[in-house]
Amino acid sequence: MTVTLRDVADLAGVSFKTVSNVINNHPHVAADTRAKVESAIERLGYRPNRSARSLRSGRTGAIGLAVPELSLAYFAELADAVITVAEERETVVLIEQTGGDPRRELEALHGARRQMTDGLLFSPLGLGNEDAGVLAVDFPLVLLGERIFDGPVDHVTMENVDAARAATEHLLAGGRRRIAVIGAHEGEVIGSAGLRLSGYRSAIEAAGIPYDDALVVDAGPWHRRNGAEAMRRLLDRGVSFDAVFALNDELALGALRVLREREFRVPEQVAIIGFDDVDEAQYSLPSLTTVDPGRREIARLAVDLLLERIQGADTRPPQQIRSHFGIVARESTDPLA
Amino acid sequence: MTVTLRDVADLAGVSFKTVSNVINNHPHVAADTRAKVESAIERLGYRPNRSARSLRSGRTGAIGLAVPELSLAYFAELADAVITVAEERETVVLIEQTGGDPRRELEALHGARRQMTDGLLFSPLGLGNEDAGVLAVDFPLVLLGERIFDGPVDHVTMENVDAARAATEHLLAGGRRRIAVIGAHEGEVIGSAGLRLSGYRSAIEAAGIPYDDALVVDAGPWHRRNGAEAMRRLLDRGVSFDAVFALNDELALGALRVLREREFRVPEQVAIIGFDDVDEAQYSLPSLTTVDPGRREIARLAVDLLLERIQGADTRPPQQIRSHFGIVARESTDPLA
């Protein structure tokens, strides 16, 4: 039924161990032996059995990716990028959705699925810096996102503060002075919300504009519906503003929807900028200016770092790596005439 | 280092095979033996080794999901649903992206990754009905989508024709008479495009409206950008229309963007309906009427069918299963006053 090393060996007239040597590119295999074996492999359509290989070697050739949920465009596009990079490295990706629930995030770290992978790319949402201890695990782990910074592990993240500052400066450069923020998380210091908010704050204060609480709206999860709802709350407060910095694109698109519903002209009356550069941002009306946080770069850096740790080649202390960001200017922030 | 059956057996004072029997719920294990073994398992934190189990039993406990790309919201949301259902069945999902490329789709069917899974959920895009033969594989396979209907395999799909007819009727009921179609694929008979177009056609003809080629616009891949571009082509043709049926939501959102750019009032001058009910459809402006094709139902049916085939419990001939659809009426098709 299934073709094994032994079958190949019989056909090639060598021992099955020699076939194994050929497959694993051992040195000291004579060229003609290698040729014989390879043609036998070809003839029989031999494929190494991954379970047997894993059992013996302790490697699975797979990595895990734990994210909140694929329905969020950012994570879907991140997963896309991770899978694509991993494929180039002959590695498969096993996706787990945690829903941002701390309990399920812990399970992603310690659950039974870990056995099926050699390491994990972990993007927590429910766990925070106070949980950094749980990251002390005995398998290769690369942390993504901005929920935890004090963990004893490699961490690939984006330049949240600098990028948020740049986003805010982009609005300021367009002549805006009263810039609202959508998507804050009350009291959060680190975490995407806290970091981006602090970037915002440093930009406006550098421009001599005082920070105004009334312009900052909390939102729960960063879905469109929460962006819409937050914008409604902001409008209902009756404060005036001429720009909005939504802390991610989904929030921005939800907020944009409400702005236009209430017949604000965007960008003439209100400019809006998002964060993430999801594909969709190009196709809203107006198209959405946003921050490209370097998603593909993050995927590449994270996968490569994880694979190096798995191979044991990399024995450096835990790394903190940041991707490069850029402002993608589109219609939603066209400067005032 | 790792805890094995033997360690548990030693602690419990039984043979390692008895431990195996306990774990696999074999009948004929005395209650007190079971208790002893279970407490030993607990004490040592024993976890069965999946590679060893796979090697011996031939089962991996994983299924594959091959889709064009996760960046397309429909597939991201489908993957979300599949992973969620599979998790409830203690099964992990291994996602492969084919990019809709026939070569990579074939690889998904025959490639090395198949070894890591017990079966495959396969949503082709590049392969068509003429390739049905390649689906004759020796592992459990459940086909998704509407590219291939003549395959010798289980197939879970949506009611494309009926749903498209209902979508068109929804527009007709709103008083629209000149309904354009965006996203056709020239000459396609089956496939989502072909089927949905034929549903459209049967609806308008039943309403006594002749089919007009000038109203039907081709588009390549169903991305926003193609929807936008197709809408531009349609407008450039100079034909008049009072409604648009976009064959999926992404096309609809791209088209909507162009309509509003060109200052059409939606839905007053032009109504638009999509297909898929992606999350985003609720947050566009105007919100997008669409067809809910029963994505969660598809995921559940497909996973359960695949798992039954894997267990060998299901020996029926290949099944054709269809999910239930519904029209989700939103602002973009508000009826004419």
Add this chain to the structure above:
DNA sequence: TCATGGGGTTACAACGTTGCTAGTCTGACC
């Protein structure tokens, strides 16, 4: 009393691979 049967448990042999070790052979060197 002895065969019978079945509950409960166990020994043994795989599953297909790789790490380690040991071997054989050739050619070069002193």
Add this chain to the structure above:
DNA sequence: GGTCAGACTAGCAACGTTGTAACCCCATGA
């Protein structure tokens, strides 16, 4: 000519699990 290094190949023993078949023992019925 003998020794030795190095190139090349092979044998054995795991890795941790499950299927098969066998075992023991006690209760039952003849």
